[in-house]
Amino acid sequence: MIQTISDALAEKGYTTLTSVQEAVSDIKLLEKDLLVSAQTGSGKTVGFGLAMSSNLLGDSEQFESAKAPLALVIVPTRELALQVKRELAWLFAKAGATLASCVGGMDMRDERRALERGAHIVVATPGRLRDHIHRGSINISELKVVILDEADEMLDLGFREDLEFILGESPKERRTLMFSATVPKAIANLAKSYQNDGYRISIKGETEQHSDIDYRALSVSGRDTENAIINVLRYYEAPNALVFCNTRAMVNRLTTRFSNRGFSVVALSGELTQSERTNALQAMRDGRARVCVATDVAARGIDLPNLGLVIHADLPTNFEIMLHRSGRTGRAGRKGTSVLIVPGKSSQKAERLLKMAKIEATWDKPPSADAVREKDHERLLSDPNWSIPVKESEQKFLTKLKSVYTAEQISLAYIRLYESRQSSPEELDDTPNVTRDSSRSKFGPTIWFSLALGRDKGADPRSLLPMICNGGGITKDDIGAIRIQSNETFFELKKKCVERFVLSVGPSKKLEDRVQLRQLEKVPDFDQSPNSTRPHSKPRSSPRRTERKENYSKPNMNKRNNRGPSDNGASKRLNPIDRVPREGAVTPLKGERKSKPRDFSGKSERRESFAKPRQSNAHKSNNENLSNSERPKRFEKNTKMSSEGTKVFSPKDKKYSAKSQSNKADSSTLKEARSKAKPRLESSVKPKSARPVKSRSNANDTSKRFSPKGKSVKLKNKKPNERN
Structure with a gap:
């Protein structure tokens, strides 16, 4: 190991290296690309500092003047970037290293000026680093080492494209190191693409539970979630506590609630500016704040020296996030506690997360108000002030105090003053303990009952459950399975509750004085399928x-x-080809035909027109003599509109005689004639008995119309074949 690095470690108090630090410092791996996985808090930051020291310094103990960067460290979050920069600063301080950071939320002009002055090591987030590369603010042509810290988190945050761009722009003759607490498949594929014969280092602990973290799962009722968190904070009274939430809205809610309860609390989420986030973490380090409510932005790499408690207010989405959250405590040999707040409906999800993470957690109830007070009394009795001798400056007041008050009064006043400085605990509901062994198999021996009420009478569990509980004086926890059949319902009851249930129902054995109850000697036979035949179904x-x-x-x-x-x-x-459209032979002369509301007079005309006997059926006989190819088509297909809106007939209409078509317009023309005589009696409905006139002589002549009696009625003077 280089002497300047060794001196820096000794000055920091390092006597021995952790397993991951020893593994990456192996002389055989000095030139190899590494993929390292180790549990959180194992010293990976110092580890990759030691791993790249020989590549940067070589045989020298001091850096030369800073020019283009020699090493690039890429991390997922701003807070982690600043933390890594602080760690590497003291590690390479005696070697004369110059460090620079490029993170989002900071002034880009200051970063550009720092890069222009020169830096040996640059710590950056992917997005901001790519911006600098595009702008030409950073020269990465002389890089010797590229380190990806928390690589799996960067892929989860959507930085794959940025990482591929940065690695593609970097020199090919570089050393690539990837560090992470977990190595999913995506990280392994990325390592294959951008590493040359990468060497995998898996430190013991990746597949084992963290020995310095005590995992506890607390089952609570849904409405007591926030109260349970307050009691947990009061019970442990850790110097620093981190409460994780899934959303920013939950962060704001809990921050307000804790502040109102007297906790010194700060918030940390993505909606805050970089300066606000930095100040929040600094307040935790300085002791000005004791509780930090954060989203998963603080779940990676954040190291708070006195952090002894991590609370999962919202269950994480996967076990990897849970490991990283919990890894904020129990670091560098210190002990810590990770508490999962598990509402009743989320117990299975919590069990699944713990199983996938290979963690054995202790299931329990949240501390009650009495338990918190007892813990306060223990801390009070163990306070070191009891063993400190009385000072001379305190002796005078102590004598006066004993002369005025008795020992009991002084003790009581001291207890009250102590409790007034603490946030009072919350009273919680008595929630049953939920464990992984709590299943229906542990329900115990049961007895089956039958009710004379089935699907045919509308039976459903929502109505049956209160009926059984109220009628038998039991609770829903005493009832097992409920099976609704077509004409009866079966349900099982705990054997120890049967006697009380039968006495409560009474000798009538009826629930609500209408549903007959019967105790069974064995398990009944159920319907094979829920869609079985219902014998009493209604017609x-x-x-x-x-x-x-x-x-x-x-x-x-x-x-x-x-x-x-x-x-x-x-x-x-009749044959369909003999059907006649309702419009009759023609449409009104001006404009398009518009439907108008019917009046009573129009309806009476329609009834009268249908009531009249037809004059002749000659057109039927004429049509019957025609072949199928010569029969007339539908009226709409045989007509076309003239330039002035009047329908005219095509040359095909010349095949039909005037006599066969004269009766088709009888009712229609009669109505139009009446509407001319009486304009107020307009009807939009044309009688079905109307037939169009399509003779050779007047096929294109629209100046005449015919009444049912065969008399012509001249409506408007117009030339026969006049067109625009």
């Missing part, structure tokens, strides 16, 4: 879709297809 009140189609489609078909009485007096269904 359908409405017909099926196919039935409705038959019931309602036939009358509509008769009404639409029967065009009045046939020759023999029976209804006759």
Whole structure:
């Protein structure tokens, strides 16, 4: 080891190196790329400082004048960057190293000036470092070592693209070191891409529980979460405590609550400025603040010397985050406690996290108010002031105090003064202890009962549970499984509660004086599937879709297809090609046809027009003589609009005789004639019996219309074939 580095370690009090520091300092690995995984608090920062010292100094003990950076340390967060810079500063202080930092939130002009003056080692976050590279503020062409600290966290935060860019711009003849508490698959793939024959170092502890951290899981009710955190803080009374939350809103909420309760608290989250975050951590180090409420921004690499308690107010999203959170305590041989606050509905998630992290936690209840007071009394009795002798300056007042008050009064006053300086504990609900062994298999022996109430009468657990509890004088914890069948319901009851349950129900054996109850001797046979046949199901009140189609489609078909009485007096269904559109033969002369609201007069005209017998059925016989290819098409397809909005007929219409088409316009023309005579009686509905006139002589002539009696009615003087 280089002498200047050894002197710096001795001055800091290092007598022996940790396992990770010894491993990376091995002479055989001085030129190799390393992928190091070790548990939190194992001294990785000093470890990679020792690992790169020989590459930077060589055989010399002092650095030359600072020019372009020789080493680059990349970390995920600003706080960690500043902390790493402080650690490396004292480690290389005697060697004359110059360090610079490039982190977001700081003045970029100051960083640029520091880089221009020269630096041996640069500690940076990925985003800000990439900005400096783009702007040409930093020269990385002479780098000898690149270190990625907490590499897995940088990938989780979305810095993969920045890391790949930085490593791609760095010299190929460099040494790349990656350090992390965990090595997921993404980190292994990144190491394969940017390391040359990387050597993997896995320190014991990555797969084992941290021996210096006591893990505890406290089961609480949902509404007592914040009160439980307050009691935990009061119970342990750690010099520094870190409370982790998942959201900024929760950070602000707890910070306000703790401040109101008298705790000296600071907040740490991404919404704060860099100066506010730095001041918060400095307040924790100076002792001006005792509690820090933070998001996961403080879960990586932050080292607070007196941090003895970590509280997970919100359960982490994965076990790796839980390990990194808990790793803020129990560092460098110091003991610490990690407490998980577990609401009842999140107990399975907490068990899963602990199992994946291979951690054995102690499950318990949160400390009660009485437990906190007893702990205060223990701390009071163990206070070192009891063993300090009386000073001369204190003797005079002590004599006066004993002369005025008795020993009991003095003791009571002292206890009250001591308690007044502490935040009073919270009263918690008596929540049952939730352990990993709490399952239905531990429910105990049971007896099955039957109720004469099933699905056919609307039985559901929400209504059955209070009925059973109220009728039998038991709680829901005494009831096991509930199985609702088609015409009855089965439920199991703890055997020790059966006698009390039967006495409470009474000799009638009826719940709520209406549901018959029966005790069974063995486990009943349940339905094979929840969709089994229901013998007492109610008949359908409405017909099926196919039935409705038959019931309602036939009358509509008769009404639409029967065009009045046939020759023999029976209804006759016509061919679809004989159907006539409602519009009749033509549309109004001016503009497009607009639908108008019907009035009573229009309805009466429509009824009258259908009531009148038809004059002739000659058009039917004429159409029957035509072949399929010669039959007329739908009216809409055979017509087109003229330039002035009037429909005219195509040349195909010349095939039809005027006699066969004259009756098609009877009802329509009659209505239009009436509307001309009486403008106020306008009807938008054209009778179905109307037929268009499509003879050779007047196919394109719109100047005449015909009444049902065959008389022409001249509506407007217009030339027959006039077009724009």
